Amino acid sequence: MPNIQIQTPFTPEDARRLRSGDSCLISGVIYTARDAAHKRLCELLEKGEPLPIDLKDSIIYFVGPTPAKPGQAIGSAGPTTSYRMDAYSPLLIAQGLTGMIGKGKRNEEVVSAMREHGAVYFGAIGGCGALLSKCIKKAEVVAYEDLGAEAIRRLEVEDFPAIVVIDSAGGNLYQTGRAAYLAETRESGMNAI
Amino acid sequence: MREISAQQITEAVKRLCIHTNCHLSGDIKSRIAQCREQETWPQAKEILERIIENYQIADEQDQPVCQDTGAACVFLKIGQEVHVTGDITDAVNEGVRQGYSEGYLRKSVVRDPLRRVNTGDNTPAFIYYDLVPGDQIEITLAPKGFGSENMSQIKMLRPSDGLQGVKDFVLQAVEDAGPNPCPPIVVGVGIGGTFDKAAYLSKRALLRSVEERNADPFYAELEEELLSAINALGIGPQGFGGRTTALAVNIETLPTHIAGLPVAVNINCHVTRHKTEVL
Incomplete structure (x- = not known):
């Protein structure tokens, strides 16, 4: 499958061009955030206070890396399960967030915000933190250092591999990929166990 | 003393x-490699290749x-x-x-x-x-890891639910988990005991090699049957479709009360880690 090159900033127009199942290579700047950082960002939004990062045309990677060894930009850094961010993502998408990288299912509220504002949910391969870390060239903490692995980091990435799981029209690879496999195996009779 | x-x-x-944390055990590696050979769905095969590449990098560089x-x-x-x-x-x-x-x-x-x-x-x-x-x-x-731990479930079945009730519960737990726990998964099942002991058994089941079946032929057969049923669900590596949803099903059991049939399912990801030292 040919790879689609994505360069940040990632606009809603860029997001709307992608379709679930597309294999992408992301380069540029992305931010890390997971449960605790999302909670803090949304608390700031509720209070009407400014955020420590600019979300417009940005991509958030749901990851809490291991500490970097001397000489490394970052330790192992694969995706964490995304549904834990479902309570927060719609608010951030409304602020201009256009891409999320994680793994696992998202709820209807997230998909609806993605449709409305133009955003994409990418999947990176879960459990491949050592491999994925090689695409991260630079990492620096930009907010919430007290959260340790959960701090917000600014990452410079090169050709970071991600598959579009849910696109801005609601197409969902978890449904279509599985259905296509099952249809194929039924046709060839391989499913007869 | x-x-x-x-x-x-x-x-x-x-x-x-x-x-x-840096080196997967040989049984997991050889099972993943074997699944890659048997996998028929191109995207699933490619993901298994990346998973192999990942544990090789971890091995070579002593990286998690x-x-x-x-x-x-x-x-x-x-x-x-x-x-x-x-x-x-x-x-x-x-x-x-x-x-x-x-x-x-x-x-x-x-x-x-x-x-x-x-x-x-x-x-x-x-x-x-x-x-x-x-x-x-x-x-x-x-x-x-808690991506998979969060997808684990326990249920107090009735004795009348029997073997079919256990099979249905295990399959439903894997179906509910879908792509979330980083499939291909290892499924630890604890049957019997008390509420807490069933959960403990399901975790202890994950310590057994994926190449070793339950010593009781009845449960060894159930492990194989459940593995086939899980791998017919089509969830596949990372949930993008494919045959390889689980690497193994390991079942552990204990005696239980006349009124009960506790069943726990502890799900682990393809990064199933354990090692033993004896002092």
């Missing part, structure tokens, strides 16, 4: 923390296979003829503290489940103590 020092326990736990270096679950079998000089629980926690710090592993434990402040050193460990005959201490460390 044979004496074993707290320091020896600390050193062993530290070694195990660093090793298990996954960034979730887990909650440190420790299973101790303590010989009755051993005298530990020092506090055994403190010794284990000190080993976790040193291992997670010196091994550049992620600290993923919060002190309180609701107030949620990170302890900063991945302690406390979650320790099981078993007293056994003999003069040795066997220490098994199994770092457990």
Whole structure:
């Protein structure tokens, strides 16, 4: 499958061009955030206070890396399960967030915000933190250092591999990929166990 | 009485923390490689190739296979003829503290489940103590990631639900988990005992090699049958479709009450880690 090159900033127009199942290579700047950082960002939004990062045309990677060894930009850094961010993502998408990288299912509220504002949910391969870390060239903490692995980091990435799981029209690879496999195996009779 | 020092326990736990997180065991690796050969769906095959590449990098560079270096679950079998000089629980926690710090592993434990402040050193460990005959201490460390832990389930079935009820519950748990726990998964099943013992059994089941079946042919057959049924669901590696949804189903059982049939399903990801040292 040919790879689609994505360069940040990632606009809603860029997001709307992608379709679930597309294999992408992301380069540029992305931010890390997971449960605790999302909670803090949304608390700031509720209070009407400014955020420590600019979300417009940005991509958030749901990851809490291991500490970097001397000489490394970052330790192992694969995706964490995304549904834990479902309570927060719609608010951030409304602020201009256009891409999320994680793994696992998202709820209807997230998909609806993605449709409305133009955003994409990418999947990176879960459990491949050592491999994925090689695409991260630079990492620096930009907010919430007290959260340790959960701090917000600014990452410079090169050709970071991600598959579009849910696109801005609601197409969902978890449904279509599985259905296509099952249809194929039924046709060839391989499913007869 | 044979004496074993707290320091020896600390050193062993530290070694195990660093090793298990950076190096998958041979049974998991060969099962993943075997699944890649058998996988028919191109995208699934490609994902399994990336998974293999990942654990090879981790092996070569002593780097954690996954960034979730887990909650440190420790299973101790303590010989009755051993005298530990020092506090055994403190010794284990000190080993976790040193291992997670010196091994550049992620600290993923919060002190309180609701107030949620990170302890900063991945302690406390979650320790099981078993007293056994003999003069040795066997220490098994199994770092457990929570992407898969969160997808685990327990249910108190009725005895009348029987074998079919157990099969349905296990399959439903895997279906509910879908792509979330990083398939291909290892499925630990605990049947019998009490509410808490069933959960314990399901976790202990994950310590068994994926190549070793239950010693009881009845349960060995059930393991194979459930694995086939799970791999017919079509979830596939990462949930993008394919044959390889699970690497193995390991079942452990205990006697239970006349009124009960507890069943627990502890799901683990393809980064199933465990290693044992004997002192």
